[in-house]
Amino acid sequence: MDVTVCSTGGTIASTDAAGGATPTRTGEELLEAVPEIDEYATLTVEEIAQTPSYEMDADTLERIGDRVRELDGEPTVDAVVVTHGTDTLEETAYYLDVTVQPDTPVFLTGAQRRPDEVSPDGPSNLLTAVRAATQFRERGAGGTFVAFDEEIHAARSVTKTHTSALEAFRSVTRGPVATVDRDRVAVHRTPRSETRPLAATSLAATVFTIKSGSCVAGELLEAALERGADGLVLEATGLGNATAGIAEGVREAIDAGVPVVVASRCLEGRVVPIYGGEGGGERLREYGAIFAGDLPAQKARIRLALALEAYEDETGIRDAFAE
Known part of the structure; x- marks a missing residue:
């Protein structure tokens, strides 16, 4: 199982500083905090951006989309995980689902607590994403999902509902696609894109x-x-x-x-x-x-x-x- 992890910044990669917390950790450093993740997949890391998601602009979002589209077309890539800030994570997930409609399962994840805080949740969320990727790939599932707090949500319905709690994301009308517990990934409905695509990628319109x-x-x-x-x-x-x-x-x-x-x-x-x-x-x-x-x-x-x-x-x- 070969998974490409695309790092884009966010709280999961941030550390405190005099002027406020900012992304400083690389994708490689994020994976080093989860040594057991190697039991589930062979991981390749790419740095796409290093930005807090509340500053996500159209150029960066389109660049993420372009790279995910390329990875989706590579037969050696079984799944993609994008680490991302939580503030606009659902928007990036939705953008990818509308514009890419990946055949390869794509998971966005992040953290509510920084790696330099007590009990950071980034390592657990990364492990959740990779474990779900393994199960979804075995099912031949594609689409874009959010992996967070041991739940997997479809990009179409997920939204951030709490500013700071670890259980930040909910699919308020449909519930999660799957949950991840200690010994398995429990799939509740067919993992797939639940979004109708559009033949466009540019966000240039005002x-x-x-x-x-x-x-x-x-x-x-x-x-x-x-x-x-x-x-x-x-x-x-x-x-x-x-x-x-x-x-x-x-x-x-x-x-x-x-x-x-x-x-x-x-x-x-x-x-x-x-x-x-x-x-x-x-x-x-x-x-x-x-x-x-x-x-x-x-x-x-x-x-x-x-x-x-x-x-x-x-x-x-x-x-x-x-x-």
């Missing part, structure tokens, strides 16, 4: 996210249009509702040819245009907004940016969210 809430006016939408937004994601309340001011901005954006995708700030459930009034979901639907189902705003933003590259017409962009 997409802004606007969040609705009590008393929020529409000035941010106006500012986004003035800054040349190619698309907008509205993180709405409840089933997909917004304030009257935001709804008016949505209407103006769509009239100007800028697509608006509506997601919900709720952790669970789908957006559905039910309510009327000046800012209800039904009003947004009448204006031409696209509803993102149960896709959260952070993933809808990535999907919209890719859809803007893949399609030149509104029909194509709208169809990209018809999952």
Whole structure:
């Protein structure tokens, strides 16, 4: 079993410093902290980046995608593990699942505690990823997954739900694909990509996210249009509702040819245009907004940016969210 580990930084590689913790540990050093990992696979390490994930930019994300795509095409590589910061780990996982759709299983993992803190969780999460890779490869499974706290989650549904707890990631509507315990990897449903791919890789489109809430006016939408937004994601309340001011901005954006995708700030459930009034979901639907189902705003933003590259017409962009 040959596994390539791609290191990109994050808490798993960070140590404390006078100006705040930053990534300093190499991928080789991360593996040295888990000597038993060699019992499960032959490991090759590559350094792709050394960045905290909250600073992840489009160039780095696309570079990760390019390398994973190359590794997916190499017959000698049985699985890929990407070490990554937890803040935006789910977005990188989703990007890979949309753009690469790997036949080789790809696992993203990281840590909530640094290697220089008491009881760091990075070594355990790395071991979880490699053990799951062995089992998934035996099943001929492909797709992108998040390996964390002895659970394996599909990229489509996983999200970070806690700022600091070790059990940081959940698949709030579907549950984990598998769990890893002391003696086996227990698979709960077929490991595969659960995302519809798009024929695009570039994140060059300018997409802004606007969040609705009590008393929020529409000035941010106006500012986004003035800054040349190619698309907008509205993180709405409840089933997909917004304030009257935001709804008016949505209407103006769509009239100007800028697509608006509506997601919900709720952790669970789908957006559905039910309510009327000046800012209800039904009003947004009448204006031409696209509803993102149960896709959260952070993933809808990535999907919209890719859809803007893949399609030149509104029909194509709208169809990209018809999952």
